[in-house]
Amino acid sequence: xxxxxxxxxxxxxxxxxxxxxxxxxxxxxxxxxxxxxxxxxxxxxxxxxxxxxxxxxxxxxxxxxxxxxxxxxxxxxxxxxxxxxxxxxxxxxxxxxxxxxxxxxxxxxxxxxxxxxxxxxxxxxxxxxxxxxxxxxxxxxxxxxxxxxxxxxxxxxxxxxxxxxxxxxxxxxxxxxxxxxxxxxxxxxxxxxxxxxxxxxxxxxxxxxxxxxxxxxxxxxxxxxxxxxxxxxxxxxxxxxxxxxxxxxxxxxxxxxxxxxxxxxxxxxxxxxxxxxxxxxxxxxx
Amino acid sequence: xxxxxxxxxxxxxxxxxxxxxxxxxxxxxxxxxxxxxxxxxxxxxxxxxxxxxxxxxxxxxxxxxxxxxxxxxxxxxxxxxxxxxxxxxxxxxxxxxxxxxxxxxxxxxxxxxxxxxxxxxxxxxxxxxxxxxxxxxxxxxxxxxxxxxxxxxxxxxxxxxxxxxxxxxxxxxxxxxxxxxxxxxxxxxxxxxxxxxxxxxxxxxxxxxxxxxxxxxxxxxxxxxxxxxxxxxxxxxxxxxxxxxxxxxxxxxxxxxxxxxxxxxxxxxxxxxxxxxxxxxxxxx
Numbered sequence: 001x002x003x004x005x006x007x008x009x010x011x012x013x014x015x016x017x018x019x020x021x022x023x024x025x026x027x028x029x030x031x032x033x034x035x036x037x038x039x040x041x042x043x044x045x046x047x048x049x050x051x052x053x054x055x056x057x058x059x060x061x062x063x064x065x066x067x068x069x070x071x072x073x074x075x076x077x078x079x080x081x082x083x084x085x086x087x088x089x090x091x092x093x094x095x096x097x098x099x100x101x102x103x104x105x106x107x108x109x110x111x112x113x114x115x116x117x118x119x120x121x122x123x124x125x126x127x128x129x130x131x132x133x134x135x136x137x138x139x140x141x142x143x144x145x146x147x148x149x150x151x152x153x154x155x156x157x158x159x160x161x162x163x164x165x166x167x168x169x170x171x172x173x174x175x176x177x178x179x180x181x182x183x184x185x186x187x188x189x190x191x192x193x194x195x196x197x198x199x200x201x202x203x204x205x206x207x208x209x210x211x212x213x214x215x216x217x218x219x220x221x222x223x224x225x226x227x228x229x230x231x232x233x234x235x236x237x238x239x240x241x242x243x244x245x246x247x248x249x250x251x252x253x254x255x256x257x258x259x260x261x262x263x264x265x266x267x268x269x270x271x272x273x274x275x276x277x278x279x280x281x282x283x284x285x286x
Numbered sequence: 287x288x289x290x291x292x293x294x295x296x297x298x299x300x301x302x303x304x305x306x307x308x309x310x311x312x313x314x315x316x317x318x319x320x321x322x323x324x325x326x327x328x329x330x331x332x333x334x335x336x337x338x339x340x341x342x343x344x345x346x347x348x349x350x351x352x353x354x355x356x357x358x359x360x361x362x363x364x365x366x367x368x369x370x371x372x373x374x375x376x377x378x379x380x381x382x383x384x385x386x387x388x389x390x391x392x393x394x395x396x397x398x399x400x401x402x403x404x405x406x407x408x409x410x411x412x413x414x415x416x417x418x419x420x421x422x423x424x425x426x427x428x429x430x431x432x433x434x435x436x437x438x439x440x441x442x443x444x445x446x447x448x449x450x451x452x453x454x455x456x457x458x459x460x461x462x463x464x465x466x467x468x469x470x471x472x473x474x475x476x477x478x479x480x481x482x483x484x485x486x487x488x489x490x491x492x493x494x495x496x497x498x499x500x501x502x503x504x505x506x507x508x509x510x511x512x513x514x515x516x517x518x519x520x521x522x523x524x525x526x527x528x529x530x531x532x533x534x535x536x537x538x539x540x541x542x543x544x545x546x547x548x549x550x551x552x553x554x555x556x557x558x559x560x561x562x563x564x565x566x567x568x569x570x571x
Contacts, residue, residue: 174458
């Protein structure tokens with residue numbers, strides 16, 4: 001569904017006279033393939049190239065070298081541009097920058113309206129999208145009266161209404177409180193599991209990445225690690241060297257190992273830790 | 287230094303049809319050199335509360351006392367109060383505006399009426415203490431990276447030499463590296479300069495491992511006030527307020543529900559690891 005081959009992206013830094021003074025290599029020879037229906041998490045610190053990669057997937061940026069192919073369409077082919085952007089929707093960090101409508105349902109209808117969808121179908125899509133993210137009861141409200149998590153779910157509904165096959169979420173929870181974060185991640189997982197939409201979630205929060213089918217770790221414009229969450233998070237030392245977090249329970253398991261307990265690598269959940277400690281579910285309270 | 291809030295209420299748009307009470311009947315004392323974490327979901331009144339503390343808002347009812355004096359009384363000069371109680375807003379880097387980093391940080395001391403030499407001395411010291419290197423002093427603040435910009439913005443408040451530093455979600459939007467750096471920086475300022483710090487945060491893990499006292503706000507008042515361990519023992523009430531305990535607390539509760547008699551009051555990784563090992567040894571003994 002998404003294929004990047006030797007993808008490189010350079011930003012030119014210019015002085016006041018427009019001469020190139022420095023070339024910044026934001027992406028270097030990135031190869032990756034995402035299959036339809038996958039849930040992918042992309043991790044990496046600021047400046048690692050995550051957002052640049054995301055913008056290539058919906059053709060907001062074009063490769064300096066290499067190629068990006070979305071569903072068989074090359075992003076450099078101008079004729080496919082609108083089709084690609086329709087297939088790969090994008091949700092950004094700040095919900096306030098993405099909501100334009102005065103009423104929730106108008107905001108969600110904006111995308112399909114721009115695509116020239118007939119009016120009765122726009123309303124169908126609005127209703128369906130708001131239902132998927134659990135915001136249908138708020139359809140007549142002003143976005144100003146919603147919480148951060150609710151606003152972000154409206155942004156997601158606005159993308160769903162365009163019927164994309166893939167949604168790229170660029171740190172959608174960075175500005176939300178813990179309750180809002182949970183709402184948005186629940187919506188993302190439902191989209192993936194129930195609707196079969198491919199999700200690419202860019203995040204700093206490791207506990208959000210453990211639900212992914214695969215995790216890509218970026219650093220310095222390159223994909224440095226990739227694999228299942230278990231494979232990636234079991235490399236605690238490497239993750240720490242890249243200044244990334246691993247889930248708290250994984251850190252706890254690592255600490256126990258350091259203190260002499262023998263435990264398997266890659267413990268990601270409370271259940272796995274309990275099993276490794278020889279505790280059985282149903283043993284009851286002591 | 288001491289701050290006291292006495293039965294403080296704050297009503298937005300008071301007297302109009304849009305009136306809404308953000309704070310009601312709040313009382314609390316903050317002592318010299320404390321490191322306080324302020325948590326609460328969006329809309330719980332945190333931001334209103336911190337703006338009341340440095341006099342940006344005046345209470346609709348009740349009083350805020352700084353060193354025993356009403357900050358809105360005739361004896362207090364609000365302008366100088368605000369330099370003593372420094373407030374770092376959310377996304378403070380959006381407030382950088384000068385042509386270079388050093389000038390931006392000098393802006394606060396300049397408004398305090400200090401001489402140019404003194405402004406410069408304070409700015410340099412503040413920038414050094416937040417770890418902005420000298421070669422960046424003459425650069426435009428907009429050329430700095432996100433984390434560096436935020437440091438420069440914090441330096442702008444530090445240069446006024448506040449006795450109390452209030453930071454509204456200083457790590458929002460930063461990556462794990464930036465977050466750790468800013469938290470270490472704040473802890474260091476508290477430890478080495480003896481500044482009283484009030485840290486507004488959404489991250490229970492960050493609060494659990496750094497502060498000495500937590501204030502939990504809900505519906506315009508303080509619901510819990512105590513050490514991290516005391517506050518996080520109210521897990522269910524916190525969840526009802528849209529908050530949570532640190533994730534390690536949940537792990538410990540899960541282990542306990544399966545029959546390992548661990549103390550669930552553990553809030554950091556190393557405490558939790560020690561507690562698990564203790565229980566395992568006891569079980570095998």
